[in-house]
Amino acid sequence: MKNSIALLLCTLLVFVHGGLVMGAGTKDGSEQWGYVQVRPKAHMFWWHYKSPYRVDDPSKPWPIILWLQGGPGASGVGIGNFQEIGPLDNFLNPRNSTWLKKADLLFVDNPVGTGYSFVEDDNAYVRTDEEAATDLTTLLRKLFNKNEQLQKSPLYVVAESYGGKYAVTLGLSIVKAMKAGHSKLKFGGVALGDSWISPQDYVFSWGPLLKDLSRLDNNGLAESKRLSGQIEAGQFVNATDTWGDLENAIVLGSNSVDFYNFMLDSANDPLESTATSLQSLKAAASSQKYSTYLGTTQKFTPGGDGDVRTLMNGAIKAKLKIIPENVRWGSQSGNVFAALSGDFMKPRINEVDELLKNGVNVTVYNGQVDLICATKGTEAWVEKLKWEGLKTFFSLDREPLYCEDDTVTTKGFVRSYKNLHFYWILGAGHFSESGQPSTSRFTSVYFDFNQPRKWKLMKNFINLLLCFLLVLVIYGGVVMGVGTKDGSEQWGYVQVRPKAHMFWWHYKSPYRVDDPSKPWPIILWLQGGPGGSGTGFGNFREVGPLDNFLNPRNSTWLKKADLLFVVSPSFPTRYSYVEDDNAYVKTDEAAAADLTTLLRKLFNKNEQLQKSPLYVVGDSYGGKFAVTLGLSVVKAIKTGHLKLKFGGVALGDSWISPQDYAFYFRVAQKIKQQIEAGKFVNATDSWADLEEVIFWGSNSVDFYNFMLDSTNDSSPATVTSLQSSKAAASFRKYSTYLGNSHRFAPGGSGDLDTLMDVAIRAKLKIIPKNVDQLLKNGVNVTVYNGQVDLICSTKGTEAWVEKLKWGGLKGFLSLDRKPLYCEDDTTTTKGFVRSYKNLHFYWILGAGHYVPVDQPCVSLQMIGDITQSPN
Template sequence: MKRSVAQLVILCLMVSCTNGETKAVRSNSDGSEAWGYVEVRPKAHMFWWHYKSPYRVEDPSKPWPIILWLQGGPGASGVGIGNFQEVGPLDTFLKPRNSTWLKKADLLFVDSPVGAGYSFVEEKELYVKSDEEAAKDLTTLLQQLFNKNQILNQSPLYIVAESYGGKIAVKLGLSVINAVQSGKLKLHLGGVVLGDSWISPEDFVFSWGPLLNYVSRLDYNGMELSNSLAEKIRKQLKNGEYVAATETWMELESIISLHSNSVDFYNFMLDSGMDPLSLTTSEETRKENRILKKYSRYLNDLRSVNSVDEGDLDTLMNGVIKKKLKIIPKDLVWGNNSGNVFTAMQSDFMRSTIEGVDELLAKGIDVTIYNGQLDVICSTSGTEAWVRKLKWEGLQEFTKMEREPLYCENDRTTTRGFTKSFKNLHFYWILGAGHFVPVDEPCVALKMVGDTTKSPQL
């Protein structure tokens, strides 16, 4: 019987396949990596990639924190961007990353929603249309990965999200709680971490004009135009006109770009087009190189490709990485952000998720919020605005608390941020960082992750 590429991929998750580029889910001999597809719905295939941390300082059989990384967009690739450009073991040059979050936890990257990155649907009607649908797919993936794996289901899972991924992370946290309580999922939820997250679009669009005016990227006239369109968005949201609000959001970004001479929405110190994701790493110690090079040993024979040396993510993901993984459909072209996914979710894009954060807090789930000082799209002032709208019983005490300064390791000469916590709400203000905190301030971000996951100190 002739099978489609998609059918072969799913079949090969269970048996060893050798035909063509298709191969079973696999792991290195030392167990450091595994990857594969989960058919979260008929004809909807979600790709995942799990790295086991080589930095474990306890008995490997004991529970160790696992971070599930959710990228933004919606439609951006966590397997590509979060992995190779932000917190994974290798950078886009396939060199060890000194600041990898594997130092504090295992890492599980997924391309979500289906249609992002290496994930795919066989019919366009299968794209998700809401955060709830995206969370449901992710819950199905977690059931497949965790339920029959005792090491995984006894380890605390931290859902860490960036940008739009934060909205999905909130819904996923609630979905996980329900699935665990109903006995459908064996998993211990350690917490939800919201990094520069698009939780309340209304609060963010109202923050843009004043922020950019204050830092001289918009003059008074530009700020007034920005505020006017933000008010239009507020009315549209109040009337339930969510698609129209998304269209006005696009118009607002264009107006701001025009009047600011193309400010970078991810870092107001930059112009648009200045890549905020660093493609270089700091000098690693010999020990760290030895530890992390295990992840690149299968790529050594392929690294002579010039485009890899140039650090181009698209070429990397469609070239040597696709060749390494072996199970990616041949006709699938990886992209860093799927327009089809964004379009399908357009009616949910501008919806607030503040109530979901309140629900997580009320259920006793640890919620950590971190924000880069220089971010525009998910500005710190916008984040503070939606936090003040929480109905959580501990908000008043949290607001009264003084912040503690953050430093990089033993250097107490430079303040790198601030933090404060009350009960199960934690907030980190990261100085000198834009939208991509792990890239802009890797040292402080790594400390924050260690504190959040309560991982043993190295």
């Protein structure tokens, strides 16, 4: 066992296109570190400490703290670790107040370019807090999703200074990813320490606060008002520059007050980097001003002379061994700040509100004598929250805090109500963890960090990372990820075109029945969107073996067939990806060509797969992919380029004829005319306008289940974003698109604008003629629709079916429907079916847009009939 552990620790992990670059650690497993490639050419460094104080208590799982440093561009691995809460200080002496006494610690250098993290291309720097959250979500997914031991520990995101903005955006991304089943972790909450949540409130607090302290006259107040105008106008980049000018005015007007402790002059602060550098000319802006930014990287330990930069580029880099030779700790930090300058002054109060609304524990703590993120400013933005519990929160008395057995000296106060907690830390400046190390640990009370300090030796080493080697076969186009040991699951990439990589995931059914007369089928699931993830949404939310809580799904379609999930079209953040924006698909036909390439790579040299008939099931917009793919498969089979048995296509609540689905109110006539004129982009805009009319006119009907208001739908994918203006076009409208999985996806924000720019023209094209072609070629076509779906209503589906020119249509429409029941219950009608030759239509009662979710029993029976499953 010891040898295998040592071998694993020393293993070099290579994950060519999506993940772990390398990992290492100490021999005893108490520390592990490595890189995650969060995006092409963007590498994020992490360092995980396992606590020697860990106590195994099933009622209180041992927590993990993810520490996010400020800046932007300051290093959590360096500053947060060695200067604030890690096991050693910046002289490498043990820290008595280390937070390891309460939890495991996970430090990251975030965003990419910070600390040891690095980018290979300047275009890879993040430019918004949301992009940073997406990268962090990717890192957490790579670390947690395959590590059951980590999944047992609740994760608490603790942030300092600008890191608070990362924390709240990451918190929302985690919530969305967990709902989508893409993130396998327990989310404990977020803690915002002296955090730059509302720049306006902090800047406005400086003048009055320093005026009351006799450190400033009215000149600083005037500068605050000037900055206010720029922030209110939304000129965030200009506001960032003006913020620097204001700091300079305060430095001069106050005779160099310390921005991290207003009780000191900057010259008396143990921090080497101070606001005095703001006396420099604006021409020196980014690099010189950065030294004053929140989360400074310079000398810190009171009375010390330790230089963290020297430490990190010397002894620590030598210890870690895996840092590339050309990477110097902090060398790209200035670029990180410059890239985020447009977001620097943007407030994140709404994100805090969203976290509270979602039931996430939010803790705010602030140092009494901090100026840069003054307590007065923090209280101001907290008072702006729209959270329903805020009034009661403020009505409560604060409780005093003491340090250990000293009940004489007040160290702070705390107020808590439901999931909002506020700590006032007396005597502390911007860095509460160092200014009041004992009191700062009180913030862990509501995180259940307060575990007994008892060491228990781990019997088995935790395998933190999946240790498998993915091999890119350049000319074959397949990146093979071997899969599970028993062969029940396989996954990998196919390079469908140069710089375009499609991810697939194949589940072999444990219910397989070998019947020569009825070969066991394979279902290829195509999600909607466009851009929705079949591997995520279709798999974990609808038909896969596990739900998004990782519980077994009794109604999994594996009971009737093997399942093959893909992410199409090639799309970032959902595993499939492109290396060049020009590689995005622009039409449904291009998407079908990519999918045909994938099928050719998977089937042509696999005789076992060739024995099983393939059924293509399209959900929502995925139905458009399904019919174009169906025609492509037929052609490829006829020319001998594709070796598979084609069973047919099934179109589930599918966006086949937008004109028929949108035919409501007067706006619909305009959409019809635009579609007929080939003005598909205009029609898409009008379609969004129509949804907004319906949304307001119906008092927020749910587009995925018209029996509900949108606020009552358990599916987060709603049309509420239509309250936004047309100016918010591509990104925000996307959240209303059919089969929306974006709000379920990890990180919650990908490069959707680019995808929609190139895919939008195909959005509203009419497809019934493609269905006609499939029927003419003898392909089995199944249509199924949820009774209470609105976005792809049954009425709209019936309308486009009636427009088919197929020769058997009259015979089809003349037949009576047959009732459907679930298993042995013949008293409750679950739906109806009509079949004639190779056209089949299922009406599923009580189901909305997501039939397998709303009516799992009858949908399982339906897919068994469609695929002629022997089970």
